Amino acid sequence: MKIIVPVKTNPDLQMVRIKNRQPVLEAVPYILGDLDKNAVEAALQLQAEAGDTQVIALTLNQGNRKIKDTMKEALAMGADEAYIVTDDALVDTDQAGKALAIAKAIETIGGADVIIFGEGSHDGYSGQVGPRVAELLGVPEIGFARKLTPGGPGIQAERSMGDFIEVLEAPLPIVITVASEINEPRIPTLMNIMKAGKKPSTDWTLADLGLEAADVAPKNKILSNLAEEQDRKNIMLEGDVNAQVAALIDALTREGVLEA
Amino acid sequence: MEKVDVIVVGGGLAGLSAAYGLAAEGLEVILIERGDYSGAKNVTGGRLYVSPIRNMYPELWEDAPFERPVTREFITLMGEGNSTTIEFAADKFAAQPYQSYTVLRATFDLWLSEQVMEKGGMVIVKQRVDDLIKEGDKVIGIRAGEDEIGADITIIAEGVLGLVANKAGLRELPSWKDHAVGFKETLELPKEVIDNRWHLAPDEGAAHLFMGGVTKGMLGGGFLYTNKESISLGIVLGMKDAKERVDKIDIYTLLDDFKANPTIAPLVADGELVEYSAHVISEAGLSGIPQLWGDGYLMTGDAAGLALNQLYTVRGMDFAVASGYYAAQAIIEGKKQNDLDAVGPAYEKMMKESWVLKDFETAKNILHFIENPRIFSHYPNAVGRLFDRVFTLNDQPTDSIYTKVMSSVKKDFMNVTTAKELLGMRKI
Structure with a gap:
């Protein structure tokens, strides 16, 4: 079996500061997203169960200067091989462009x-x-899977529907998106990090995929991306302690923080 | 067990310096760092003296991400209700090659780790070394989680606490009494505002030290370094003094009081707090340096107690880089001669014959000298009283300038205690 895990490397959100309502991205390191790690982990668990399976991590470089290092994390987790598509046209593309690439x-x-x-x-x-890629490839898609098992005609997946759990079977090939509760991504061990450097990693540009910049030109434009601004309420409670506590509980209840 | 030439425990300046030297010579070196990246866990007050280490890796410093070269020195003595500031500028400090620069470690260490990787060294982050593996007394590698890796030589560059070395019985856990705690804020300010407040030409920097009221008379002082677009403002405080204070000061309030002081407030006004950090600093001087090597290992940087209070500055980063450099040189030579037993003694010899341990020897009496509380309370106030006298004019007949100065000098400086302290100064 061959499993491809398309992952995205993004700025480490914990390191992003907001200044004048804009994110400060300068000097912020890129990391593999948490949900991307869930996807890699899901692939590795399928590999362990199915045996004789190759796991390939694939990414589009959207301006991560050290993407090879970031992708090493997927390799250190256990992916067998990495493919990195780097192209200036990918930096500002949109979801349609990314799905096509x-x-x-x-x-x-x-x-x-x-x-x-x-x-x-x-x-x-x-x-x-994910769904767009399924459409482009003409294969079925299962979204928000919380459990995957090889079996049936190809694969079994569970989805949480709130009050009940839906179990689906699908033939291969298939696109699956996984929810965060599907697993706890493994933390790479020292030895696996060392080995990751020796695993094959291939660099492509859009031309290698038979695409031109115009093919991935964004069809929508981000007009603004501002941090939410919230004014504090600045309520001062007066009176003796008992009155203040009563007023505080009352205020919190009205805000819905406490249940009446 | 997989084996490499050298394992470096810790990716601060000492470890990175060693790994850089080794990787540049083509040795197989693995550096293991616990933080998310090199520099993530490192703290400095703010100033790296490059002059002592310039010739060690001359190619490195050209492109290093320094903040500003220090071209102006300020010292402020904070008395009760007054402060006296000395500003010193010298043409030579404002010309290349600059002797020291302000730095931010998150940027600087990360950059240095990239230089190590470019030379072929492997820097592994987010991994904690749990143990040193020993065969008898010989250190033969490290254990991290389930994984064990062997090495001809292990360089211990884990920092001031020395937990791994202590666990392996290579050094005692340092006593808190011999340490200071440093804590600082990084405050963002526009470039031009910084230039104006410290009288700087564009891209030049200032180092500003404070003693007296900043620590409420406790051993230590305040510091302020100008970065490109921020300032590092903090306090270093001897732990012994802080703990034994009778009137129990919560040390975290010192920084707020410091910032509110009328001398400091206009300097830091409108600074936006972007980072808070704190760190432990060895104040033990020469006596805090453990055995620098043993079978299979070398100790470098803070792990080897290489931090030195020289009163007008606390040095550590230049010692870290130098010890890493000498460790690398000793290993490279040992590998060439195929004589690894010679590595430890060679390292110790280089450290002793260089400025590194000589500076510790020279400064060994400073610690005793600064244990005297009068330095942090009496003198800053005495200097303030003197100038208070000189500059005060009221509706009474004024004394001659000579009388003003001499009456202050007689009262505060011409006494037996000060004479003894002056004699004591000869040793530092």
Whole structure:
């Protein structure tokens, strides 16, 4: 079996500061998103169960200067091989452009039996790219899987529907997006980090995928991206302690913080 | 067990310096760092003296991400209700090659780790070394989680606490009494504002030290370094003094009081707090340096107690880089001669014959000298009283300038205690 995990590297959100309502991205390191790690982990667990399986991590470089290092994390977790598509045209592309580039990259790799995405990216979280890739490849898609098992005609997946759990079976090839509760991604061991440097990593540009910059030109434009501004309420409570506590409980209840 | 030439425990300046030297010579070196990246856990007050280490890796410093070269020195004595500031500028400090620069470690160490990787060294982050593996007394590698890796030589560069070395019985856990705690804020200010407040030409920097009221008379002082677009403002405080204070000061309030002081407030006004950090600093001087090597290992940087209070500055980063450099040189030579037993003694010899341990020898009496509380309370106030006298004019007939100065000098400086302290100064 061949599993391809398209992952996204994004700025470490914990390191991003907001200044004048804009994110300060200067000197912020890129990391593999948490949901992307869930996807890699899901692929590795399928590999362990199914045996004789190759796990390939694939990414589009959207301005991560050290993307090779970031992708080493996927390799250190256990992926067998990495493909990195770097092209200036990818930096400002949109979900449609990304889906096209990923679909073409999957075809160029030679297709896959299972393609696993995180349910959304760690930063933009549109959740669009997985389903779009399925559409472009003409294969079925299961979204928000919380459990995967090889079996049946190809694969079994569970989805949480709130009050009940839906179990689906699908033939291969298939695109799956996984929810964060599917697993706890492994932390790479020292030895596996050392080995990761020796695993094959291939660099492509859009031309290698038979695409031109115009093919991935964004069809929508981000007009603004501002941090939410929230004024504090600045309520001063007066009176003796008992009156203040009563007023505080009353205020919190009205805000819905406490249940009446 | 997989084996490499050298394992470096810790990716601060000492470890990175060693790894850089080794990787540049083509040795197989693995550096293991616990933080998310090199520099993530490192703290400095703010100033790296490059002059002592310039010739060690001359190619490195050209492109290093320094903040500003220090071209102006300020010292402020904070008395009760007054402060006296000395500003010193010398043409030579404002010309290349600059002797020291302000730095921010998150940027600087990360950059140095990239230089190590460019030379072929492997820097592994987010991994904690749990143990040194020993065969008898010989250190033969490290254990991290389930993984064990062997090495001809292990360089211990784990920092001031020395937990791994202590666990392996290579050094005692340092006593808190011999340490200071440093804590600082990084405050963002526009470039031009910094230039104006410290009288700087563009891209030049200032070092500003404070003693007296900043520590409420306790051993230590305040510091302020100008970065490109921020200032590092902090306090170093001897732990013994802080703990034994009768009136129990919560040390975290010192920084707020410091910032509110009328002398400091206009300097830091409108600074936006972007980072808070704190660190332990060895104040033990020469006596805090453990055995620098043993079978299979070398100790470098803070792990080897290489931090030195020289009163007008606390040095550590230049010692860290130098010890890493000498460790690398000793190993390279040992590998060439195929004589690894010679590595430890060679390292110790280089450290002793260089400025590194000589500076510790020279400064060994400073610690005793600064244990005297009068330095942090009496003198800053005495200097303030003197100038208070000189500059005060009221509706009474004024004394001659000579009388003003001499009456202050007689009262505060011409006494037996000060004479003894002056004699004591000869030793520092």
